Amino acid sequence: MTPREIAVVALVAGGVFFAVVAAVGLIRLPDVYARAHSASKSETLGAVLTLGAVAASYGVGFNALKVLLLLLFMFLTNPTAAHAITRAAHELGIEPWTGDEGDEP
Amino acid sequence: MSDSERRVERGGPYVGSPIIMATVRVVMPFVFTFGLFVMFHGADSSGGGFQGGVIVGTVVLMLGIAFGIDTTREWIGPRLPVALVGTGVLAFLFTGIGSVLLGAGFLEYAVYGELGIPHASKYGIEFVELAIGVIVAGIVTGLFFAIAAGANGGESA
Amino acid sequence: MIQQVLLGAATAFILVSLVGVYRAIVGPTTPDRVIAINFIGSNVVIVIALIAAAIGEPGALDIALVYALLNFLLSISISKFQVERGGVL
Amino acid sequence: MVAVTESRLLVPVDESASLRNTVAYAVEEALDRAAESGSPAAVHFVYPLAERISFRSSSPRADAARTLLDRVASWAEEDAEGAAVTIETALVATHEYLSTPNDYADVLVRYANEHELGLAVFDPRYDPIGSTPLLPSLEAEVRRAGLAVEEAPRNVESPSQPLVRRGTITQFFALFAAAFAFYLLLAGSVAPFELATGAISAGIVAVALWRVSLTSPVAPRDAIKRLARFGLYVPFLLWEIVKANVEIAYIVLHPDLPIDPEMVEFDAAVWSALPVTTLANSITLTPGTLTVDVDRQHLIIHTLTGSAREELFAGTLERAVRFVFYGRAAARLPSPFERREEDDT
Numbered sequence: 001m002t003p004r005e006i007a008v009v010a011l012v013a014g015g016v017f018f019a020v021v022a023a024v025g026l027i028r029l030p031d032v033y034a035r036a037h038s039a040s041k042s043e044t045l046g047a048v049l050t051l052g053a054v055a056a057s058y059g060v061g062f063n064a065l066k067v068l069l070l071l072l073f074m075f076l077t078n079p080t081a082a083h084a085i086t087r088a089a090h091e092l093g094i095e096p097w098t099g100d101e102g103d104e105p
Numbered sequence: 106m107s108d109s110e111r112r113v114e115r116g117g118p119y120v121g122s123p124i125i126m127a128t129v130r131v132v133m134p135f136v137f138t139f140g141l142f143v144m145f146h147g148a149d150s151s152g153g154g155f156q157g158g159v160i161v162g163t164v165v166l167m168l169g170i171a172f173g174i175d176t177t178r179e180w181i182g183p184r185l186p187v188a189l190v191g192t193g194v195l196a197f198l199f200t201g202i203g204s205v206l207l208g209a210g211f212l213e214y215a216v217y218g219e220l221g222i223p224h225a226s227k228y229g230i231e232f233v234e235l236a237i238g239v240i241v242a243g244i245v246t247g248l249f250f251a252i253a254a255g256a257n258g259g260e261s262a
Numbered sequence: 263m264i265q266q267v268l269l270g271a272a273t274a275f276i277l278v279s280l281v282g283v284y285r286a287i288v289g290p291t292t293p294d295r296v297i298a299i300n301f302i303g304s305n306v307v308i309v310i311a312l313i314a315a316a317i318g319e320p321g322a323l324d325i326a327l328v329y330a331l332l333n334f335l336l337s338i339s340i341s342k343f344q345v346e347r348g349g350v351l
Numbered sequence: 352m353v354a355v356t357e358s359r360l361l362v363p364v365d366e367s368a369s370l371r372n373t374v375a376y377a378v379e380e381a382l383d384r385a386a387e388s389g390s391p392a393a394v395h396f397v398y399p400l401a402e403r404i405s406f407r408s409s410s411p412r413a414d415a416a417r418t419l420l421d422r423v424a425s426w427a428e429e430d431a432e433g434a435a436v437t438i439e440t441a442l443v444a445t446h447e448y449l450s451t452p453n454d455y456a457d458v459l460v461r462y463a464n465e466h467e468l469g470l471a472v473f474d475p476r477y478d479p480i481g482s483t484p485l486l487p488s489l490e491a492e493v494r495r496a497g498l499a500v501e502e503a504p505r506n507v508e509s510p511s512q513p514l515v516r517r518g519t520i521t522q523f524f525a526l527f528a529a530a531f532a533f534y535l536l537l538a539g540s541v542a543p544f545e546l547a548t549g550a551i552s553a554g555i556v557a558v559a560l561w562r563v564s565l566t567s568p569v570a571p572r573d574a575i576k577r578l579a580r581f582g583l584y585v586p587f588l589l590w591e592i593v594k595a596n597v598e599i600a601y602i603v604l605h606p607d608l609p610i611d612p613e614m615v616e617f618d619a620a621v622w623s624a625l626p627v628t629t630l631a632n633s634i635t636l637t638p639g640t641l642t643v644d645v646d647r648q649h650l651i652i653h654t655l656t657g658s659a660r661e662e663l664f665a666g667t668l669e670r671a672v673r674f675v676f677y678g679r680a681a682a683r684l685p686s687p688f689e690r691r692e693e694d695d696t
Contacts, residue, residue, distance in 0.1 A: 005264055025603040026297070027281060028608060033643070035285070035294060041596055041636060044592065044636060047308055053268070079635035082635055084342075092344060094291055123628065124642065130563065131625075134529060134564050137555075138553065139533075141552035
């Protein structure tokens with residue numbers, strides 16, 4: 001394996017791992033706000049690593065730069081989207097789960 | 106929590122989130138450029154007039170959602186979407202009928218080569234794609250405002 | 263080799279997206295569903311980028327970019343629509 | 352127009368996003384007009400209820416309408432702040448069938464005549480019939496029936512910041528340059544065709560958005576300094592994000608799910624829209640914190656764990672954002688935790 005292949009495999013493995021973490025969080029966490037945590041963060045790092053792998057597979061060049069642009073765009077918009085959704089939830093009066101209602105998820 | 110209670114009690118207007126506004130401000134010019142890029146590269150890559158037009162229309166949608174539809178409508182003005190669609194259709198017809206006048210079929214760009222335009226076919230396609238893009242952008246914008254206006258009392262954009 | 267890895271990752275992301283579908287169906291609240299859809303959307307962007315690299319079609323990266331844009335637009339517009347239940351928008 | 356200073360107002364009400372505003376506007380208007388003319392102020396809130404059959408004295412819709420009217424009355428009392436204004440609410444037309452704007456206008460005008468009201472104030476979103484483009488509008492019908500009509504100002508969607516601002520020529524060129532560079536980046540070449548279309552595109556973008564996209568005048572030297580500092584900020588942020596994710600991964604995969612969520616609020620020491628957004632989005636991206644709402648620089652943040660809260664109040668991120676936007680000196684302001692201590696003592 002060339003160093004580049006190793007880098008791609010490692011990055012992809014990391015990306016898939018964090019995507020799985022995000023998915024598990026999406027199932028296990030108890031309320032909208034907590035799920036948004038998992039979706040906005042693990043998801044973004046998953047995207048960073050995987051798109052990093054894509055960029056690495058292209059090598060240095062314009063395509064890699066384009067992937068980085070895509071990454072930058074997701075970086076800007078993902079947290080804003082998460083904010084928009086939780087803000088709507090807050091505005092709709094959805095109470096955050098605080099753990100004292102008793103029912104464990 | 107106190108803030109949300111205050112807002113509900115006050116029943117005050119929904120104020121757009123500054124975070125969404127700032128993000129839209131930053132992202133908007135790049136999305137616009139991207140839309141135009143897609144429009145200009147209809148001939149030789151994925152994309153084209155329709156896609157590019159929709160992306161440009163998206164800019165207006167983003168503005169409308171972040172800053173309020175009425176504000177955006179005031180900024181755009183009622184004439185712009187109509188003017189865009191009109192210009193696009195005219196440009197399209199002009200290119201199409203122009204080739205007929207030069208003795209070829211409708212939209213047969215190659216004939217413009219006789220006028221000394223290099224790569225007549227390619228530029229012809231680009232130009233028509235651009236016209237289509239302008240039409241689509243105008244229609245997306247117009248439809249967005251028309252649908253929004255329909256909900257609050259029938260004043261059209 | 264790299265191609266298989268990339269396609270394998272794309273498959274993994276698609277499978278992970280199914281979890282998002284589960285959350286989108288179960289809810290229970292609308293914001294939950296929007297988060298799930300946003301999650302699926304991000305995964306779709308990544309899958310498109312992976313496939314673009316795997317099959318050597320860099321033009322597909324533009325499509326991924328459009329998808330990312332639509333994903334953002336969808337999240338903010340549904341959020342706004344929910345809060346302003348009075349009108350359509 | 353009978354008298355310009357008519358101080359007895361009729362306000363038709365219905366569930367609407369802008370109702371709260373309209374109530375405030377109507378009360379204020381009545382008081383102003385009363386002060387001018389010397390006649391007593393009165394505001395009647397009327398809910399025309401269209402139900403063909405209502406033998407029963409209560410139906411779900413009538414109950415909902417009464418609840419709404421009660422709410423409106425309490426809002427109006429609140430707005431009047433003890434000033435002399437008569438506030439009344441009424442549920443009318445419970446035995447009539449209303450279908451056209453004309454019917455509604457009839458009911459409203461009849462009510463106005465009975466109670467000697469001279470001006471109808473409409474909510475901009477008031478639309479009990481739904482869009483009926485073929486019929487004259489309700490406002491027009493009421494006006495025709497001899498009642499003065501006014502529409503409450505539409506400020507329901509007014510953003511907290513104006514959309515269009517004053518632009519300067521540097522802003523125009525900054526935007527042009529950014530769009531042009533981005534275009535060439537997308538194209539991946541500097542062929543004459545790309546240069547030409549890129550210039551056209553950048554020109555269109557700059558003309559369309561130069562007063563919208565950049566909120567403050569661009570000083571080239573500052574902008575470059577900021578970009579350079581931003582370049583330093585990105586690796587720092589990435590490192591924070593990695594830490595965040597390892598922590599979240601641990602929590603999410605832990606069998607007991609050791610979370611302790613809580614909403615916290617604090618005032619950030621950054622001052623304009625872009626820094627606040629950078630901070631808010633950075634907060635969203637890092638350990639167990641998620642920005643839920645922002646009002647100027649007052650942030651409401653959902654935190655997932657106790658350690659995330661401590662990290663947040665230690666103010667590392669906030670300091671970094673200040674460093675990016677205002678330079679090294681500003682980074683040394685006290686952290687939110689220290690500021691809170693000062694407030695307490």
